[in-house]
Amino acid sequence: MKSEHVWRYTLLGTVISVLAAFVVWQTIRIQLNPEQVQRFITDGEKYAGTWHTYYPARGLVYDRWGNLLAGNTTVFEVGAELAQVRNPHTIALTLNVVLGLDYSKVFDLVSQEPSEDAVYVRLYDYVTQDKIDRLQAIGDEIVATYGGSRDKDAPDLSGLVFTPHLQRTYPEKSLASNILGFVGRDDEGITHGYFGVEAKYDELLAGQPQTAWVPSDPNRAAEIPEISPGVSLVLTIDREIQTAMEEIVDETMDSSGSESVTIVVMDPNTGDVLAMATTPRLDLNQYWRYGEVFEGETPFNRAVSQAYEPGSVYKVLTMAAGLDSQAVKPESTFVDTGIFEIGGTYIYNWNSGAWGPQDMQGCMQHSLNVCLAWVASQTGAKQFYEYMNAFGIGRQSGIELAGEASGRLKEPGDADWYDADLGTNAFGQGVSATPLQMAAAISAIANDGKMMAPRIVRSIVNNGHQYNPEPRVVGMPISAATAQTLTELLARSLESEASVSLVEGYRVAGKTGTAEIPTPYGYTSNVTNASFVGWGPLPEARFLVYIWLEKPQTSIWGSEVAAPVFPEVVEKLVVLMDIPPDDVRNALLSQ
């Protein structure tokens, strides 16, 4: 090596060595300075990813055949990325025209200086696809006309962003609205289920939102969490039956001038509620009209949330207790003198008349209060209330709907129970139950004494699997023999009086009910609750129908306003449930 080159190499080596030493020194300096370390970590984290909250898609709700009753549809949140905004005026004007937002409010929001605390501003939410299409078309038109313009004031929608998310939608609008409930937003904009299955299963349907760190590093893509959608439900409701029942409810409401009409249709063999129609109903896609539709203290679903004194339909339970305890037999004779004293109170018949000697069929056929008070007294208070408890009176049925009322059954030992209550309870006065509780209790008589838990949810779909819980037996309040005897007794009583509730070709059993309404000043006689309960086709009932008309105007009697609704309901049911007439069914079975 020539000596004149040595100094050059030496210089180069020195510079490289100094640079290397500087790098090493800087590394050590940063490592030893906690402030520097923290600043680097913070800066690194800022660009390493973002925190994101994932909201699972709300679970769907189907009827028993898989028809969608509650689904989801895409809507958009409209917001602005402040750093990207070039012309706040264009954004404010466009949103004012398309979405009807206040110009000055939007202008002020999007004119903010972007900072660490102000990166994005939410302008509006739940915007439908057609409105977004309109906004995008305007944006495209602006780009086509002014794109590339250097004019600072040229129209520009830059910075306006649309974020899609799901919103609850009800394809059947008001159908089964009292069962479904709805999803609405609270004051903080957080969605919740209100009423019905939406409220009862709110947490399960909504799923579990997850807040997770979403790394920008593509090598950590696998860390993005997988969000399972909320649980879906298959209801026991049959859409076609529900539609038919709602039509009948509306027609009956018009024809009877009732304050409300409720119909519950159950399968007594499983406890499945096939339809639960009541008034008023709400188009669930316009849930904000709730206050307008449900005025005052109107319950959302009268079938489960409004307990009332059922009146004479309750005699079915009284007679069941009397027969099962063998306090009376079908052929037992009671001489009706038109008055019965119990606990110092006198019980009279609905027409204040005396009906003379009557067997139990006669007592039920003529709906004699006096006779049934006697049956209850023969059964004895202790046994009578044991039976009523076994029938589930006075407590919630446990149906999977929010806001179920429990009703009231006063019992011996309660401060407000008197001996006279046994007599009045016997014909459904002084005791309250919801239409569903009554239907569930009487379904035990239609199902050979076996009482099934009423249910509205047939299946639960979770994590891609469908769980079908078996129908649940609540108990056996009466024996199969008693149930069959009572059913036969009630079928004959309808046939003997050629009741308007009879259905040509199908043998049915049933009972009417007319109940005076309690007020703070005593019972009213001019306004009543009219009810009817019926089941069939006999002997193996496939449906049980409970009808309740609140304060009918055309007649106060259940036999005149509620009983005629029953054959209307059955005529629809036999077609929709493929139930042939008795003669055809027997002929087919004998083949």
Added chain:
Amino acid sequence: MDGVRKLTQAYSQAPWRKQIQLLGLFLLIVVLVALIAGIYLNVTARAATMGREILAMETRIEELNLENADLETRLAIVTSAMEMEKRAKDMGFEPLDRYEVTYLVVPGYIPRQQAVIAPPPEPVVVVPASLPSDYTESLFDWLQERVVPMLTRAMEAEQ
């Protein structure tokens, strides 16, 4: 002594040869490091590309989920009870009266089945914990199972 020196001189490396060897070794290390760095870079780049693809797919899945939800709801709207009834009436159909129904026995007829939205949960099968035989058999077992039959067959073939 002189002989030893001559021998050492004869077999010792020339200085330029030593330099070449050192240079070669250095270059070999550089090439190896470059090779490893290249492989690492290649793998990292591929992993990053895959990661990007996963991110894009995640976004696409989200879009498709929204689209599915929309389509399912739209289908439910056009097949809703009210819409179907209106369509049927427009086509000249009337609501069925129970007196117009004729019941027949149809052999093999399967009535309408209730909704199956998803398969039922799979039954939990308890599998007894077991290790492959490779981990449990002894050398003697292995010889007996594999080698002995082979030898037996060979001997039989010879006979």
